[in-house]
Amino acid sequence: MEFPGVGMSLLEMSHRSKPVVAMIESAEEDIRQLAGIPDNYRVLFLQGGASLQFSMVPMNLLTPNGKADHIVTGNFAKLALQDAQKVGNIRVAGSTEDSNFDHVPSQDELDLDPGAEYVHFTGNNTIYGTQWPTEPDVGDVPLVADLSSNIFSKPIDVSRYGLVYAGAQKNLGAAGVTLILVRDDLLSRSPENLPAMLKYSVHAKGKSAHNTPPVFSIYILGLVVKWLAQQGGLEHMERLNQDKAKLLYDELDSSEFFRGHALPEHRSLMNVTFRLPNPELETRFATEATAEGMVELKGHRSVGGIRASIYNAFPKEGVATLVSFMKEFERTHG
Numbered sequence: 123m124e125f126p127g128v129g130m131s132l133l134e135m136s137h138r139s140k141p142v143v144a145m146i147e148s149a150e151e152d153i154r155q156l157a158g159i160p161d162n163y164r165v166l167f168l169q170g171g172a173s174l175q176f177s178m179v180p181m182n183l184l185t186p187n188g189k190a191d192h193i194v195t196g197n198f199a200k201l202a203l204q205d206a207q208k209v210g211n212i213r214v215a216g217s218t219e220d221s222n223f224d225h226v227p228s229q230d231e232l233d234l235d236p237g238a239e240y241v242h243f244t245g246n247n248t249i250y251g252t253q254w255p256t257e258p259d260v261g262d263v264p265l266v267a268d269l270s271s272n273i274f275s276k277p278i279d280v281s282r283y284g285l286v287y288a289g290a291q292k293n294l295g296a297a298g299v300t301l302i303l304v305r306d307d308l309l310s311r312s313p314e315n316l317p318a319m320l321k322y323s324v325h326a327k328g329k330s331a332h333n334t335p336p337v338f339s340i341y342i343l344g345l346v347v348k349w350l351a352q353q354g355g356l357e358h359m360e361r362l363n364q365d366k367a368k369l370l371y372d373e374l375d376s377s378e379f380f381r382g383h384a385l386p387e388h389r390s391l392m393n394v395t396f397r398l399p400n401p402e403l404e405t406r407f408a409t410e411a412t413a414e415g416m417v418e419l420k421g422h423r424s425v426g427g428i429r430a431s432i433y434n435a436f437p438k439e440g441v442a443t444l445v446s447f448m449k450e451f452e453r454t455h456g
């Protein structure tokens with residue numbers, strides 16, 4: 123209720139006041155520390171969700187007559203492609219839609235254009251439960267990534283990217299703020315006539331306060347980043363996330379009743395997707411799990427089945443509870 127040392131709530135304070143400016147600066151500093159962000163990258167807190175970045179990236183990074191490559195690995199990747207194609211010349215350099223997105227492309231499944239101004243990919247695919255084990259190799263072409271559903275779930279080598287964006291609501295805190303990491307040299311690409319709110323360089327110059335930023339969401343993001351550091355940093359989070367996901371994947375691998383959707387080498391640590399022998403059993407599984415306090419397990423309609431989302435903040439005990447429930451469900455319905 124009271125912002126430390128100020129005597130009123132953050133929600134009552136001007137975004138230009140000293141404590142709020144310092145709060146935003148310290149959130150940025152903590153992010154830099156946590157992820158080892160090089161000095162030649164700007165950290166921006168923007169609005170409009172990850173979805174605004176689908177068009178804002180090409181508006182800023184495509185020069186007149188320029189072209190870019192997109193790699194399509196799921197639902198959000200398709201949405202990113204659709205919006206980017208409204209802005210400029212975007213080519214699909216790889217897609218795994220033919221296999222219902224059960225994996226991400228291997229390097230030789232990619233058809234990259236060396237003349238592209240950037241390559242866009244989606245780090246983790248929530249609906250299908252896949253993730254890239256490492257970034258695609260795009261040579262000297264700037265790599266742009268939507269990391270909304272796996273940012274800070276493991277260490278990141280930011281220097282491999284031109285630009286990273288992530289809506290905060292899955293791994294970083296509350297909805298309302300989108301984290302952007304962008305390499306300095308890319309800021310000068312934006313066309314002169316781009317409206318201010320759509321221009322990265324305007325937000326960089328204004329230190330994310332060109333207009334009123336979502337101060338409360340940034341504050342929460344800052345607290346989450348402090349919490350991640352207190353847990354032991356990103357190496358620790360990766361081990362924890364691997365342990366959590368392994369409980370579920372071991373269960374899938376040892377059962378004939380449950381079948382995982384993603385190919386083992388591209389399995390997501392954040393979203394574990396699987397099927398039961400038939401849709402009736404899947405509905406029953408989700409309903410009975412809900413009765414035992416495990417919610418949101420029904421998979422997205424495009425894959426069906428079950429999806430367990432186990433983002434950074436989700437405790438290992440919760441995963442263990444689900445695994446016990448799975449064993450019991452198989453015993454009684456298998």
Ligand SMILES: *Cc1c(COP(=O)(O)O)cnc(C)c1O
Binds near residue numbers: 244247
């Ligand atoms: C959740 C998600 C989004 C959507 O983010 P919004 O902030 O709601 O626009 C986009 N991309 C990926 C990879 C996601 O997981």
